[in-house]
Amino acid sequence: FYLLLLLFYIPETERVSKVTAVLLKSRTGEFDLESILFLKLRGLGIYDLGCIGDCINLERLDLSGNNITNLAPLSSLRLLQILNVSANRISNLEDISSCDSLQSLNVAGNLISR
Ligand SMILES: *[C@@H]1O[C@H](CO)[C@@H](O)[C@H](O)[C@H]1NC(C)=O
Numbered sequence: 142f143y144l145l146l147l148l149f150y151i152p153e154t155e156r157v158s159k160v161t162a163v164l165l166k167s168r169t170g171e172f173d174l175e176s177i178l179f180l181k182l183r184g185l186g187i188y189d190l191g192c193i194g195d196c197i198n199l200e201r202l203d204l205s206g207n208n209i210t211n212l213a214p215l216s217s218l219r220l221l222q223i224l225n226v227s228a229n230r231i232s233n234l235e236d237i238s239s240c241d242s243l244q245s246l247n248v249a250g251n252l253i254s255r
Pocket residue numbers: 186188208
């Protein structure tokens with residue numbers, strides 16, 4: 142009975158609250174964060190973008206369907222061209238105004254009022 146109960150507690154999808162170097166390296170197979178050009182972190186329950194700003198050469202980033210409120214860690218990503226942060230809890234886009242290379246931005250399904 143207890144074994145059965147434990148089995149039901151195993152979450153269907155992986156949950157991650159904070160982006161760490163270990164997570165980034167294991168997801169991409171890259172040894173250096175600077176080597177990561179494309180990153181897809183969809184629907185993981187991410188709340189804190191942590192050290193994502195260390196991926197300074199990132200060009201495409203998909204963070205859709207998480208629990209993100211603060212985009213400040215992305216402000217160092219000067220080469221970022223495509224960003225998808227749809228379906229999060231973002232209310233403000235000022236922090237990514239320094240992302241000079243941005244060409245495509247998806248912010249659908251957030252809390253942005255203006
Ligand atoms: C989103 O984050 C808040 C605050 O950390 C937490 O209480 C809530 O459970 C999270 N929701 C999801 C869907 O992960």
